Amino acid sequence: MKKMRAISISLVLMLMILAGCSSSGNGGNASGNSGGSSGDVTLTIYTTTNDTAAQDTMKSITDAYTAEHPNVKFEWQFPANDYENILKMKMAGNDMPDIFDTHGWSKVRYNNFVADLRDQEWVPNLSESMKPIVTDDQGKVYALPLNAAKDGITYNKGILDQYGIEVPQTLDELIAAGEKIKKESNGEVTPFFFSSTDPASLAQYFDMMATPLLVSAEKNHAQELLDGTFDWNNWTPLPAKFKEMYDKGLMNEDVFTARTSDRPQLFAEGKVAFSFSAPTFVPDALAINPELKVGIMPLPSIVPGDTPTFSGGERYTMAAWKDGKNLDIAKDVINFFGKPENLKKIAEVTGTPSAMSNITPDLGIYTEYYEKYKDIRVFPYFDRVYLPSGMWDVMQTTSAEILSETMTPEESSQFYKQEVERLKSQQK
Structure with a gap:
């Protein structure tokens, strides 16, 4: 009997230890210091951009994030003209990407799927013309506009x-x-x-x-x-x-x-x-x-x-799936993209204005036309x-x-x- 009790206690302790390890590996820690394979995270990102130069620039930014947070990797998806249908199926199955482009529909189509980003560092810098497009009257911020459409x-x-x-x-x-x-x-x-x-x-x-x-x-x-x-x-x-x-x-x-x-x-x-x-x-x-x-x-x-x-509005955006299991990390990635130096890169490679009031991209050959x-x-x-x-x-x-x-x-x-x-x- 004592031997059985000892075995039972050992099993309980082992289960507690395993549960603790599992919890620490999925706690949204993007520091890269969690150690071990249980801390590794792969985020999926879906975007509408079809242009190679823009895709490469976006990938370089996630590479920079991974350099700071080695436990976070990324799976990029560029579905091109299939994007909208794929996202509709994912909405129906409540299985959205961790981060996705709202392509002009953040407040109408995706409003029940996106996390509120109001506490992010870039939010106070939204241009006056962009604020009503990605925010609502209650102050919710639906997506980070990576650039602006004009x-x-x-x-x-x-x-x-x-x-x-x-x-x-x-x-x-x-x-x-x-x-x-x-x-x-x-x-x-x-x-x-x-x-x-x-x-x-x-x-x-x-x-x-x-x-x-x-x-x-x-x-x-x-x-x-x-x-x-x-x-x-x-x-x-x-x-x-x-x-x-x-x-x-x-x-x-x-x-x-x-x-x-x-x-x-x-x-x-x-x-x-x-x-x-x-x-x-x-x-x-x-x-x-x-x-x-x-x-x-x-x-x-x-x-x-x-x-x-x-025609105007947001061009490319990043929104976080509110029910994603790695939501905290996804939001941290979006905040990282929202750094002025990163948004400047995206505006310049796409030849489009910035959606932020504190960023003046060098649009090269396009500058004279926007002026x-x-x-x-x-x-x-x-x-x-x-x-x-x-x-x-x-x-x-x-x-x-x-x-x-x-x-x-x-x-x-x-x-x-x-x-x-x-x-x-x-x-x-």
Whole structure:
């Protein structure tokens, strides 16, 4: 009996010791001094960036963190155009990455999944324009904005100079510029680059140009879009212009097979003039052709009497999954990314402004353009304000269908109406 009691006591002590070791290995200590394999942590990070230079910069920052905290490793994921669907599945399974990019939806789609970052060191430095985007009235901070979006059209300045083209102010002027480039280059230069294999590049046109069509003019449809009374026939001019660009041969001929990863090479070789996107791909193009001249222009107006605009908001962000088992470490990593020297690197490599008031990045070739257009109006991305969550998928699929002629511009407008009503009813 005494022998059995002794064995039982020994087993209890052993279980207590093992429990203690397990607890110390998962206590959120990122000091790197916990010792042993039980203290090792691997955090998953999902981001929307597709550009190699930006990805490498972000990885270098996590490498620096690991150098200070050897027990913390990172698993980066760059799902590209699959990002949104993957995150939706992860939300449904309540199995989110430790750190993830909220891509403009921190307060609407991801609000129940993100931890509050209000106590982080970078928060007091949020720019006035960024505060309402990543914070709420109760003071919750949803994500760290790694940079800011002030997006228009990126263009090959050398091509515009060669063919004597001034920066277009209206969409009709932009299309006319495309026709001039195609004609005078004998078809050697493609005016507009799009990729159906990465349908986000198609949807980006609609998301950007919807504001000039429906919101930025003095007489606009903003309130109707918000209160549900909008007549979706008024959307039709946007897909109609998109189809016109395609029918006139102003898009790359391989639009259905090209990949966005092809764009830097084409820009570097002077084979593409315009891209409806931020200049985040330009560092890759400059690595191929250091002599490349690139410009940034606002989005051209559509409504008579209106003026050009930019689409804005956060570009890339970092949010922490509030139920992550390594939440404390994830938040510490985000705080590390929020150091001024790290945010400056990200702004510079992506060629975009900082979201912080205390950081002035050297934007090199872009500086003159952001200075030139400093007084141009900036509107939030259209889908983040006026469309329900889930419409990005619709924007992507209908864009491709318009080009393949399985859907007319008029039919796409009615499909938008149907899907907006369906998604809104689901989200009540």
